[in-house]
Structure formats: C-alpha cells, structure tokens
Amino acid sequence: MSSKKEPKQGSARADVTRRGFIRGVGVGGGALGAGVLEREAEAQPAGAQTAGPGPVPVVLSVNGKTHNLTLEPRVTLLDALRDYLDYTGAKNVCDRGVCGACTVLLGGKAVYACSVLAIDAQGKEIQTIESLSAPGAAPHPLINAFVQNDAQQCGFCTPGFVMASKAFLDRNPNPTYEQVKDGLGGNLCRCGTYVGLRKAVLQAAKSMKGARNG
Amino acid sequence: MADAPNYSWPPQEKRRVIGKPTTRLDGFVKSSGRAKYSSDVQRPGMLHGAMLTCPHAHARIKSIDASAAETSKGVMAVVPMAKAGHEVQYAGFQVVAVAAATIDQARDALRKIKVDYEVLPHFVTERDIDKAGPRGKPSGDQVTGDPDQAFKDADVISEGFYGIPVLNHCTLETHGDVIEWKGDQLNYWPSTQSLSSIGGELAKAVAIPATNVHTHMDYMGGGFGSKFTFDRWGLACAQLSQKSGGRAVKLFLDRANDHETAGNRPSYFANIKLGAKKDGTMTVWQSESWATGGVNGISLAPNAIPYIFRGTPNKRLKHISVSINAAEQRAWRAPNNPQFSYLTCTAMDDLAAKLNMDPVEFFYKNLEYASGPPGAEVYRAQLRKAADLAEWNKLWHPRGQSGGGIVVRGLGIGFNAWGGLGHASSCRTKIHPDGSVEVEIGSQDLGTGTRTVIAIVAAETLGLPVRAVKVNIGDNKYPVSGASGGSTTVGGVSASTRKSTMNALVKLFEAAAPALGTTPDQLEAADGKIQVKDTPAKSLTWKAACQKLGARTIEEVVDSNPRNSLGLMSGGAGGAQIADVSVDTETGVVKVNRMVAVQDCGMVVNPTTAESQCYGAMIFSINGALHEERIMDPATGRILNPDMEFYKLSGIGDVGELVVHLNMEPEIDKRGVIGLGEPPVIGGIAAIANAVTNAIGVRPPVVPITPDKVLAALERRKA
Numbered sequence: 001m002s003s004k005k006e007p008k009q010g011s012a013r014a015d016v017t018r019r020g021f022i023r024g025v026g027v028g029g030g031a032l033g034a035g036v037l038e039r040e041a042e043a044q045p046a047g048a049q050t051a052g053p054g055p056v057p058v059v060l061s062v063n064g065k066t067h068n069l070t071l072e073p074r075v076t077l078l079d080a081l082r083d084y085l086d087y088t089g090a091k092n093v094c095d096r097g098v099c100g101a102c103t104v105l106l107g108g109k110a111v112y113a114c115s116v117l118a119i120d121a122q123g124k125e126i127q128t129i130e131s132l133s134a135p136g137a138a139p140h141p142l143i144n145a146f147v148q149n150d151a152q153q154c155g156f157c158t159p160g161f162v163m164a165s166k167a168f169l170d171r172n173p174n175p176t177y178e179q180v181k182d183g184l185g186g187n188l189c190r191c192g193t194y195v196g197l198r199k200a201v202l203q204a205a206k207s208m209k210g211a212r213n214g
Numbered sequence: 215m216a217d218a219p220n221y222s223w224p225p226q227e228k229r230r231v232i233g234k235p236t237t238r239l240d241g242f243v244k245s246s247g248r249a250k251y252s253s254d255v256q257r258p259g260m261l262h263g264a265m266l267t268c269p270h271a272h273a274r275i276k277s278i279d280a281s282a283a284e285t286s287k288g289v290m291a292v293v294p295m296a297k298a299g300h301e302v303q304y305a306g307f308q309v310v311a312v313a314a315a316t317i318d319q320a321r322d323a324l325r326k327i328k329v330d331y332e333v334l335p336h337f338v339t340e341r342d343i344d345k346a347g348p349r350g351k352p353s354g355d356q357v358t359g360d361p362d363q364a365f366k367d368a369d370v371i372s373e374g375f376y377g378i379p380v381l382n383h384c385t386l387e388t389h390g391d392v393i394e395w396k397g398d399q400l401n402y403w404p405s406t407q408s409l410s411s412i413g414g415e416l417a418k419a420v421a422i423p424a425t426n427v428h429t430h431m432d433y434m435g436g437g438f439g440s441k442f443t444f445d446r447w448g449l450a451c452a453q454l455s456q457k458s459g460g461r462a463v464k465l466f467l468d469r470a471n472d473h474e475t476a477g478n479r480p481s482y483f484a485n486i487k488l489g490a491k492k493d494g495t496m497t498v499w500q501s502e503s504w505a506t507g508g509v510n511g512i513s514l515a516p517n518a519i520p521y522i523f524r525g526t527p528n529k530r531l532k533h534i535s536v537s538i539n540a541a542e543q544r545a546w547r548a549p550n551n552p553q554f555s556y557l558t559c560t561a562m563d564d565l566a567a568k569l570n571m572d573p574v575e576f577f578y579k580n581l582e583y584a585s586g587p588p589g590a591e592v593y594r595a596q597l598r599k600a601a602d603l604a605e606w607n608k609l610w611h612p613r614g615q616s617g618g619g620i621v622v623r624g625l626g627i628g629f630n631a632w633g634g635l636g637h638a639s640s641c642r643t644k645i646h647p648d649g650s651v652e653v654e655i656g657s658q659d660l661g662t663g664t665r666t667v668i669a670i671v672a673a674e675t676l677g678l679p680v681r682a683v684k685v686n687i688g689d690n691k692y693p694v695s696g697a698s699g700g701s702t703t704v705g706g707v708s709a710s711t712r713k714s715t716m717n718a719l720v721k722l723f724e725a726a727a728p729a730l731g732t733t734p735d736q737l738e739a740a741d742g743k744i745q746v747k748d749t750p751a752k753s754l755t756w757k758a759a760c761q762k763l764g765a766r767t768i769e770e771v772v773d774s775n776p777r778n779s780l781g782l783m784s785g786g787a788g789g790a791q792i793a794d795v796s797v798d799t800e801t802g803v804v805k806v807n808r809m810v811a812v813q814d815c816g817m818v819v820n821p822t823t824a825e826s827q828c829y830g831a832m833i834f835s836i837n838g839a840l841h842e843e844r845i846m847d848p849a850t851g852r853i854l855n856p857d858m859e860f861y862k863l864s865g866i867g868d869v870g871e872l873v874v875h876l877n878m879e880p881e882i883d884k885r886g887v888i889g890l891g892e893p894p895v896i897g898g899i900a901a902i903a904n905a906v907t908n909a910i911g912v913r914p915p916v917v918p919i920t921p922d923k924v925l926a927a928l929e930r931r932k933a
Binding site for chain 2: 072074079082088090091093095096098128129133142146151153154156157180181182185187189190191192193198
C-alpha cells in the first residue's frame with residue numbers, strides 16, 4: 001500500500017509514517033510479524049510531518065456524495081465505509097487483501113478497501129456497490145446478469161465480485177471466457193458460484209455493449 | 215372443513231412453477247450489496263468487540279490482569295471469558311472480550327491485558343498414528359465373515375495408505391453477532407443456521423426467558439455446518455452489551471481466530487487392504503483407520519467404511535480416535551461422508567487397477583453391495599449416465615497408460631449417499647382481503663435458495679406467480695422451523711408450506727364458493743383465479759375471491775414433521791461423479807478439465823438453485839482434492855495458515871467445466887422432496903484423486919494433491 005500520494009488541499013495530511021501505519025494494522029498480523037515490521041519501520045527516517053495518531057478530518061467522496069469525517073489515520077477505507085458511513089455492501093472477509101470481498105473502485109480502479117487507508121482515499125472518487133442500483137435508476141446490467149445466472153449463493157462475496165467485474169469490463173468491454181477467468185482471479189467465493197459468475201460477466205458484457213451501441 | 219385436503223404434489227406434467235427454473239428471490243438484494251447481513255447491522259451507539267486469545271496450544275492460565283484494558287481509550291466493557299486455573303487445550307481459545315467505541319480501540323485495549331500462562335506440552339499432528347501414543351483411543355474393532363480366509367482365497371490383493379486432512383469451514387462471514395439489551399429484553403442478530411432455536415439457547419445462558427430474546431437475521435454469509443450455537447463469543451457479546459448499559463455490541467471473530475476456533479472438519483487416515491476375485495468381485499475389506507476431531511478426538515463407528523459398499527461379505531475394521539490440541543470439530547457439509555467416500559472409492563479404485571479392470575465396470579459390479587436408498591440400480595444408472603457425460607469410453611485409459619507427453623490426462627469416479635429427510639417445520643400462511651399473500655417460517659436461507667423454494671411451493675399451491683408470494687423468514691416471531699443442517703431444510707419447508715398454503719386455500723374456497731354458486735370442494739386455484747373444476751369459465755380473479763373475505767385475513771398455521779409429511783418429502787439420495795483432469799508431470803500442477811455430477815434429490819423444486827448447489831459442491835470437492843487443508847505446526851502447536859492466502863480455495867480460473875445432471879425421472883420424482891446440500895459434496899474428492907492417479911499411474915495418497923505431492927508420487931514411481 002502506498003501512503004505517498006499528495007494530500008488534497010484542505011484535508012488531513014495523508015503522509016502517515018510507515019511506523020504509525022504498521023502499528024495500526026499490526027494487531028491482526030500476528031505478534032511476530034508485526035514486531036519485525038515495526039522494528040524495520042523504526043529504522044526508516046521519520047517523515048517530516050505525521051498525521052494522528054488521534055482523529056483527523058477526512059473528506060471522502062463516495063458515489064458522488066461528499067462526506068466529512070473525523071477518523072484516526074489508521075482507519076481503513078473499508079472500515080470508514082462500513083462503520084462510519086453505513087455502506088455495508090463491501091464486506092470484511094479475509095482482512096488481508098486476498099479475497100476481494102471488499103472491492104470498491106477508487107478513481108475508477110478496483111482496490112481492496114481493507115488495504116487502503118481512508119486518508120489515502122481522499123481526493124479520488126470512491127465508487128461502491130451501492131452506486132450500481134441507485135434508487136429510481138435502472139440497476140447496472142451486471143446486477144441483472146448476476147441475478148439471471150444465479151451468480152450468488154450466500155452472497156457475501158457477491159458485491160466484491162460485481163465491483164471487480166465492473167472494473168474488469170470497463171477495461172475489457174468485450175472479454176473472452178478465458179479473459180474473464182484471468183480478470184476475476186483477485187476475488188474468492190466459498191459457496192462455489194463460479195459457474196454462474198462466468199456466465200454473468202459474459203452476459204453483462206454483451207448487454208453493456210448493446211447499451212453503448214444503442 | 216370435512217376432509218383433509220389432498221396435499222400431494224401435483225402430477226409432474228401439471229406443475230406450473232415447481233420444477234421450472236426460477237431466479238432466486240433475493241438475487242437482486244444480494245447482487246446489489248443491499249442485503250443486510252448480521253455483520254452489517256448498525257445500531258445507535260453500537261460498540262465493537264474484540265477478544266484476546268491464547269497463543270499456546272496447551273497451557274494453564276495462571277493469572278489474568280485486564281485492569282489496563284478497563285481504562286483504555288474508548289473501552290466500555292471488559293468481560294473475562296476464562297478464569298485463572300483453566301487449562302487451555304488449543305491456540306486461539308478466547309480469554310478476555312472487550313467492547314469499545316471502535317474496533318481499533320478494542321484491539322488497542324487487548325494489547326494492554328496481561329495473561330500469565332504455564333505452557334504445557336502439546337500434540338497437534340495425527341497423520342503418523344505411531345506417534346499418537348496415549349492420544350489415540352481405539353473406538354472398537356469389528357469383524358464380519360472370515361476376512362483371513364477371504365484373503366487366502368482372493369485372486370488379487372491391494373494394499374494402501376490413504377488420508378484426508380482437517381479442513382476449515384472458512385465461512386466468508388465469520389462467526390459472531392450483534393447483541394443489544396433493552397431492559398430485560400435482548401435483541402439478537404446472529405449469523406446462524408438455526409434461527410428458531412439459537413435465541414432460546416442464549417436466553418438460557420444469560421438466565422432470561424426465551425421469549426425475551428428477539429432473534430433476527432435476514433442473510434448470513436455461509437455456515438456449512440459450523441453455525442448452530444451461540445458459542446462462547448455469543449455469550450461474551452451479550453455480557454459486553456449488558457455491562458455497557460445495554461449498548462449494542464458487534465462481535466465477530468477475526469479471520470485467524472475463526473479458523474482457529476470456529477469450525478473444522480475431522481481428518482481421516484487409513485491403511486486399507488482389499489481382496490477380490492478375478493471377475494472383479496470385492497470379497498474382503500480390512501481397514502485400520504484413525505482420525506481427529508480436535509481436542510475431543512472423533513468417535514467414528516469402525517464400520518463407517520466401506521462407504522456405500524457396506525454389503526462386502528468379509529470385513530475387519532479398526533478405528534482409533536486421536537485427540538490433538540486443536541479446537542473441536544464441527545459438522546461440515548455432509549459430516550464425515552466426504553472422508554468415508556474418499557477412503558472407500560480410492561482404495562477400491564486401486565483394487566480395480568490391480569485387477570486391470572475398467573473402474574466403471576468394477577464399481578458397477580460391486581454396487582451389488584450398496585446398502586440403503588437409493589439402491590444399487592439407481593447408482594448403476596447414475597454411473598452409466600455419468601460415464602456417458604464424461605465421454606468415458608473415448609477418454610479413459612488404463613492407469614498410467616496416458617500415452618506419454620508432459621501433460622497427462624485421467625478420469626476417476628466417486629459416489630455419494632445421504633439422508634436428507636426434511637426436518638420439523640411450522641408454517642403460517644396469511645391471505646389478506648386485498649389479495650396479498652404472506653408465508654411465514656422461522657427458517658433461514660443460507661444461500662441455498664430456501665426463500666425461493668418456499669415461494670415456489672406457495673405459488674404452485676395457490677395458482678399465483680412466484681413473486682406474488684411474500685416470504686417472511688429469519689425472525690423468531692415466525693413459526694418454529696428446524697435448523698438448516700444435514701440437507702433437512704428444503705424438505706421441511708416444502709412440506710410445511712404446501713400444507714399451510716393448502717389449508718389457507720381451502721378457507722378461501724369457502725369464502726368464494728357462494729359467489730360462484732358451488733361448494734368449496736368443487737373449486738381449484740389456477741392462473742391467478744379461483745375457478746370451478748369442471749367449468750373453468752366460472753371463476754373469480756384471485757383478488758375478487760380474496761375480497762369475499764371482507765375484513766378477515768385467513769391465517770393457517772401447520773406443524774409439519776417427518777411423521778406427518780404424507781410423502782411430500784423423504785430421504786435417501788445418491789449420486790455418482792466423474793472427474794476429468796490433466797496433470798503437468800513437470801510442474802505437478804493438476805487442472806480439472808471437467809467434472810460430471812449425476813444426482814438424485816427426489817422432486818426438484820427449483821432446478822436453478824438445485825444445480826447451483828451441485829456446482830458449489832463440485833467446487834468444494836476441487837478445493838478438498840487439490841487446494842484446501844489446515845496445516846498445523848508441530849513446533850508451536852499453531853495453525854500455519856489461518857487466513858485466506860495460504861488456506862487455499864479455488865479461484866474462478868481454477869474450476870473447469872462443470873456438468874450437472876439431476877435425476878428427474880418419475881420414479882425419482884415420486885419420492886417427494888429430498889435435501890441436496892450435502893450429497894453432491896461427498897464423492898468429488900475421490901473422483902478427482904482417482905483421476906489424478908489414473909493420469910500419472912501412481913497414487914498420491916493424501917489430499918490435497920498439491921504439485922509437490924504429484925512430483926513426489928512420480929519420483930516414487932520411477933524408483
């Protein structure tokens with residue numbers, strides 16, 4: 001994860017030190033790993049400026065709406081969305097940037113929201129699954145395709161897959177079956193919905209293409 | 215009402231919605247991220263809980279000092295979960311729970327707690343039974359017939375070692391809940407497979423009447439057998455909420471602790487010796503098996519194997535239960551049956567190879583030993599069908615004769631058997647004067663499609679479109695229904711819904727009959743109308759008929775159970791699966807080209823979700839055969855992979871073509887509804903392992919068959 005992005009004017013500084021960050025996330029990482037990382041971080045030259053550890057103002061733009069929050073710099077984008085803004089479509093599953101259940105789009109790119117700090121998500125448009133079925137608007141073709149192809153069972157991985165699929169189709173509007181298998185390799189499902197998922201993404205690609213041509 | 219209505223399922227050809235593919239009712243809310251799981255629940259002033267866990271596999275707690283946590287920033291409650299003197303039997307055992315304003319503050323507080331342990335010796339690996347010593351407890355020997363004589367008389371003998379390791383449930387939504395006290399009432403949002411009973415159990419633990427607990431769960435993120443009880447953390451969550459003055463507390467396990475403590479499936483290892491006649495008849499089975507289910511071992515009946523082929527005339531069976539320092543096992547989709555099937559079907563496949571016999575013909579012949587439903591003839595037909603779909607005659611070759619080349623291909627077979635008789639279920643149907651219909655059951659939809667099944671059965675009975683039925687589940691204010699385990703839900707809720715909606719319909723007939731100038735028994739519901747049976751032109755629209763109720767709502771509650779289910783449901787499903795794999799002999803990587811499942815589940819209510827169950831089950835099997843295992847570290851006694859990075863699951867690209875054939879023939883259909891969650895998950899691991907062995911000519915004895923095991927097996931073959 002990078003914490004080196006330029007902070008947005010008027011919002012909290014995003015240049016969190018590695019040390020502070022590692023301390024923040026270290027609990028889940030196991031005592032040994034965190035200790036080693038922390039010592040390594042101590043050896044780094046400290047940044048000129050630090051944010052936190054106390055709460056700082058954070059401005060997030062989610063689905064076109066601006067949210068002014070006060071968050072500790074260690075708060076992940078996922079926790080900010082879920083615990084502070086009630087966007088609960090993105091799920092916390094592996095907590096480690098592996099399974100993709102927390103996938104959201106940050107500046108149009110798919111990211112694991114569990115592995116991005118909220119302060120680093122400032123200044124970019126954050127798009128969550130909730131944006132694909134805005135009240136009063138037709139649901140995104142991916143949602144229909146997921147329903148029609150039964151691409152969900154328990155459904156816990158599903159929002160992440162839909163967002164990953166959106167980012168994938170935005171880049172590859174006309175994918176082959178093989179490309180779908182490669183392109184969605186960053187998400188995991190436990191129930192085993194991959195058969196429906198593969199069909200859903202291909203069907204959505206077709207219907208989105210139709211929409212563009214129309 | 216004079217006579218009880220005829221509850222029987224309509225004849226296959228007359229069904230309008232049962233047996234027709236229907237997209238799931240909750241597909242949109244799930245795919246749009248709007249489904250609120252219990253871990254998504256937000257309450258005013260809600261606190262976040264976290265737990266301190268024991269890092270040792272075996273230790274005695276000498277002292278706990280949580281005073282610094284009490285005063286840590288944001289902390290509202292601290293609850294000890296164990297006392298000094300407690301002997302901890304596995305790493306990850308929860309010792310203290312904390313609730314704070316944020317999850318990070320709760321974790322900060324945990325770091326300030328001091329627990330002093332006396333570390334004790336541990337034992338965590340059971341694969342080598344000779345090292346188990348006193349941790350292994352024999353659970354009985356059984357002898358049938360004369361195995362010694364049978365081995366003497368056998369033309370061919372095959373011997374081998376086989377093993378299948380402990381797995382984790384790895385539910386994507388971890389275990390946990392949100393709990394909020396309101397005076398002496400408790401609001402409870404669990405992630406559970408047992409909505410109707412879990413609140414009452416928690417009530418007992420916190421000493422309040424069961425009626426004071428209000429349990430609600432709309433969606434849950436996977437259970438697979440591991441989410442039936444409120445668990446130690448459920449009690450801790452209730453105590454944290456109580457201690458913090460009734461504020462809601464959300465307490466879900468973190469990923470690592472979930473793997474450590476909240477669900478694992480027993481292992482199963484065996485040395486197996488089989489004998490057969492030249493014609494392929496297996497005459498004798500001898501096995502010495504052992505397994506662990508964690509700290510309490512696992513007491514499996516010695517005759518659990520041979521699986522399905524139980525009628526084998528001569529048997530000698532020994533079993534040892536091994537206790538290790540790991541959390542207790544939990545039910546895991548078809549508890550222990552995948553292990554039984556794996557040991558049985560792999561050992562038999564090796565016997566077939568020794569006989570130089572085509573496994574299809576070998577299994578076909580020995581299915582005469584098949585015990586219980588669905589019976590040998592169903593299995594034989596399934597085996598033939600699966601072989602057709604897998605192009606067995608074209609693609610199969612004798613073991614190891616894959617024609618050379620770096621990438622070699624093979625086929626393998628596995629079988630399943632499961633009960634799946636529906637559970638007790640109560641159902642309330644409401645028909646309102648405005649024509650709206652509600653069906654209420656205290657059940658839960660784990661993702662299997664329960665909601666949709668209930669709506670389909672109600673719609674079929676009432677002659678309405680599926681989406682005209684509002685299904686209310688997931689709250690303990692609805693009539694009590696069984697837990698979702700053992701494939702018991704679809705039968706249970708189908709039977710209770712059928713009866714309840716039928717009774718309600720009879721009441722509606724009574725209200726509508728005068729307007730149609732006939733008697734209630736002459737009426738039927740079809741295509742959104744209430745009509746006279748022989749003269750459908752004489753009819754009322756559904757709405758017009760419901761208006762005849764005046765201000766009255768029909769409410770019909772039915773208690774259904776296996777004894778009064780009148781053939782609406784039954785048990786005893788079976789299936790055959792064939793895997794087609796390619797193995798790269800240089801890298802050891804196994805790729806599933808295709809898997810075929812032929813499956814019986816009685817009457818199919820919704821082919822869409824039934825097929826999804828089978829697809830998912832086959833992917834479970836690919837995981838179990840090739841990727842998935844809990845790895846224990848003998849040195850530290852801890853799990854090395856309590857995460858999703860090294861606890862491997864298939865990705866979307868790791869799954870080949872999956873083919874499902876559901877048996878829907880009249881003689882299968884007439885058995886009524888049979889559960890499908892478990893059966894198709896059972897035989898696939900054996901099928902894949904047999905396919906790999908067929909491809910490379912030598913058996914990697916222990917799954918998952920990771921590349922290193924393929925390469926080691928190939929080395930053994932050369933040597």
